[in-house]
Amino acid sequence: MQPDPSPSPASGRPPVGRGAKVRAAVHAATLAELVDRGYAELTVEHVAQRAGVHKTTVYRRWKDRESLITDALAEHMAMDIPVPDTGAIETDLRALARSLVQTFTSPTGQALLAAMFTDAARLPEIAAARRQVFDDRLARAEPVVARAVSRGELPRDTDPGEVLKTLAAPIYLRLLVTGDPVDEATADRAALVTLAAARAGACGRSLPPAATP
Structure with missing residues (x-):
């Protein structure tokens, strides 16, 4: 050849x-x-x-x-993302959220979002890649939540995927919908809200029963 x-x-x-x-x-x-x-x-x-x-x-x-x-x-998105192990779920969630913010506020991260969620997103191949990217990120980060459950920091019924989706949701809302500023304060707030929700059982595999009036 x-x-x-x-x-x-x-x-x-x-x-x-x-x-x-x-x-x-x-x-x-x-x-x-x-x-x-x-x-x-x-x-x-x-x-x-x-x-x-x-x-x-x-x-x-x-x-x-x-x-x-x-x-x-x-x-690019499947690269070894930092998976924190600080010994406490509060600081682990904060580190994960800050990493997400840092990734998607960089020039490359902005280009990736544009490719995955604008014109290119209509292509089946790009839609499949987007699904693969986010499934991979969830799978890599789930041990953070599993360790917290084993340490007794979160209820035993906690669903790691739900915790991580709750953590990411307010960040993606700002990035993709509202256009509000996204910074470390955004990440820290998302971590605090997620921690409160998880501790209250709102991120369990089954939701707690609704309170009666």
Whole structure:
């Protein structure tokens, strides 16, 4: 098999090689293009030039722009996110919420949100990647809640997934709906509200009975 042609001289970059290095370079270039150009103007040609590879190298691994973006999104969001273990559920929840805020208020995080929730979100591949991304984040963080239950900090019936969704909900509301500022104070408030709800049994696998008047 003949080697791929070198990237165009305008890119100013040498070939990056094959295998994992190529995949990492193309993923990084895809995310950078999302930040700089947005989904609508992202092209395989621009990604290839930015990554320092020929476009045939990209097409050999990804059949089209959509599959490339889907793979880059899933890979980026499935990276080892910090899963805190501070010894207390209050500080663990705060750390998780702050990490979420930090991720999605960065330029790359903003581009990811735009790709997952605007025009690109209508594509089945992007919708599936979004589901995969959030399922993965939940699965990685659930041990934080499980440890709190085992320490007796939360009721035994606590559903880790419900706790984490309750934690994320006010952050995503601001990011995607209201446009209100999102900062560490937002994260800390979300953690406090979630902790109160979980301790009251509102995040259990079955809701507590409603109080009678």
